[in-house]
Amino acid sequence: MTQFIPLSKSDAPGPARIGIGGPVGSGKTALIEAMMPVFKARGIEVAVVTNDLVTKEDARRLQAGGLIDPERVSAVEAGACPHTVIREDPTLNIAAADDLEARFPGLDLILIESGGDNLASTFSLDLVDWWMFVIDVGQGDDIPRKRGPGILQSDLLVINKLDLAPHVFVDADAILAEARQIRAASPVIGCRCKGALIEGVDEIVDMLARDLLFQGAAS
Amino acid sequence: MRILTPIPLAQAQEVSHALPPFLRLCPDVRARPLTLYSRILGAADQPDLHDRLHRLDHAHAVDHLRLPRADLARRRLRGKTEAGRDVAIALPRDQQLFDGAVLALEDHGALVVRAEAEDWLRFAAKDAATALRLGYFAGNLHWRVRFEGAVLLIAVETGEHVYIERLTPMIDAGDITRIVDAPGAAS
Numbered sequence: 323m324t325q326f327i328p329l330s331k332s333d334a335p336g337p338a339r340i341g342i343g344g345p346v347g348s349g350k351t352a353l354i355e356a357m358m359p360v361f362k363a364r365g366i367e368v369a370v371v372t373n374d375l376v377t378k379e380d381a382r383r384l385q386a387g388g389l390i391d392p393e394r395v396s397a398v399e400a401g402a403c404p405h406t407v408i409r410e411d412p413t414l415n416i417a418a419a420d421d422l423e424a425r426f427p428g429l430d431l432i433l434i435e436s437g438g439d440n441l442a443s444t445f446s447l448d449l450v451d452w453w454m455f456v457i458d459v460g461q462g463d464d465i466p467r468k469r470g471p472g473i474l475q476s477d478l479l480v481i482n483k484l485d486l487a488p489h490v491f492v493d494a495d496a497i498l499a500e501a502r503q504i505r506a507a508s509p510v511i512g513c514r515c516k517g518a519l520i521e522g523v524d525e526i527v528d529m530l531a532r533d534l535l536f537q538g539a540a541s
Numbered sequence: 542m543r544i545l546t547p548i549p550l551a552q553a554q555e556v557s558h559a560l561p562p563f564l565r566l567c568p569d570v571r572a573r574p575l576t577l578y579s580r581i582l583g584a585a586d587q588p589d590l591h592d593r594l595h596r597l598d599h600a601h602a603v604d605h606l607r608l609p610r611a612d613l614a615r616r617r618l619r620g621k622t623e624a625g626r627d628v629a630i631a632l633p634r635d636q637q638l639f640d641g642a643v644l645a646l647e648d649h650g651a652l653v654v655r656a657e658a659e660d661w662l663r664f665a666a667k668d669a670a671t672a673l674r675l676g677y678f679a680g681n682l683h684w685r686v687r688f689e690g691a692v693l694l695i696a697v698e699t700g701e702h703v704y705i706e707r708l709t710p711m712i713d714a715g716d717i718t719r720i721v722d723a724p725g726a727a728s
Contacts, residue, residue: 334579334633335579335616335617335631335632335633335634336633336634338617338631409683442682442683444683447614447615447616448614451615451616451617451618452615452617469703471682471683474699474703475698475699506700532619533617533618533619534617536575536577536619536629536631
């Protein structure tokens with residue numbers, strides 16, 4: 323059973339908190355699973371908070387996957403529309419992240435995966451320092467065109483499952499180009515998280531390392 | 542304040558335990574030093590800070606980090622100051638940036654955060670019922686708003702066209718009117 327430990331007020335910045343949102347089935351958990359070996363190879367210490375509507379399904383999947391110490395995964399049951407606990411009242415998620423931070427003082431990153439939600443989902447910056455929004459080609463090539471706060475306001479838009487594009491009649495290059503045009507200066511990364519060829523995951527971790535952990539050359 | 546300078550890899554291991562977790566990952570910083578600020582010293586208009594800043598300002602020794610107002614809510618970010626220095630901010634979670642936050646104040650210089658001016662769209666509704674509808678609509682889309690009497694102000698946080706596109710039906714129907722270049726417009 324998880325015991326919540328009050329986090330004492332500290333001058334230390336603590337680990338960066340990253341939001342990962344996006345519609346149900348877009349591959350948020352798969353992306354976390356794909357990033358875990360990259361984090362490990364780079365010596366980046368990570369913990370995860372998952373959000374599900376009325377279950378702990380995503381947390382159990384990560385805990386059983388062998389890619390992360392199960393103790394470093396906490397589950398929040400939203401009990402309502404998932405965006406309510408990452409934007410309107412993120413108290414439960416803040417408490418879960420505080421608890422992980424207190425129990426694992428050496429953390430560099432806490433990933434907060436939202437429950438699946440629609441294109442209007444956004445994260446409160448009281449909860450996270452930076453957030454990405456994950457969509458996939460299987461939802462159709464018009465998703466970027468539909469805009470919505472998730473598409474427009476996220477710090478990074480990830481278009482996942484590029485390997486499925488030919489099977490769902492989507493032009494991968496075209497959907498990426500359109501997303502980049504819609505988001506102007508904000509980044510878009512295409513990726514595939516499963517199968518023999520992993521793509522885009524290193525690029526996402528590079529961005530987190532540069533922008534949140536301040537690794538890499540100054541721009 | 543901590544200056545991140547290139548650290549030979551052979552030494553990186555030695556310093557790793559003396560640094561906060563995320564900083565022991567920083568030995569890759571090679572091209573130019575990146576200065577990290579991890580606390581806010583106070584507000585630029587605080588009497589004790591203001592006098593020192595004023596003296597430094599006369600010596601042109603006050604640098605500014607200009608940020609979009611929406612970024613003030615972030616506790617971690619990288620940026621470039623007006624003087625062209627690369628800086629990183631990582632604040633404890635109980636601290637928040639604000640316009641005038643002093644990040645560094647030393648004998649030879651200072652760094653102060655300045656929030657960029659914000660653009661606001663201004664709309665008047667033709668009657669109370671339409672005003673209710675406009676207010677509900679803006680809230681449903683999570684737009685940040687202000688009120689000035691009977692005028693609703695909407696903060697432009699993405700492209701202006703994004704807001705106008707959504708409001709076009711109400712504008713075209715004559716239900717709401719955009720007020721442009723109003724005297725005393727919020728900034």
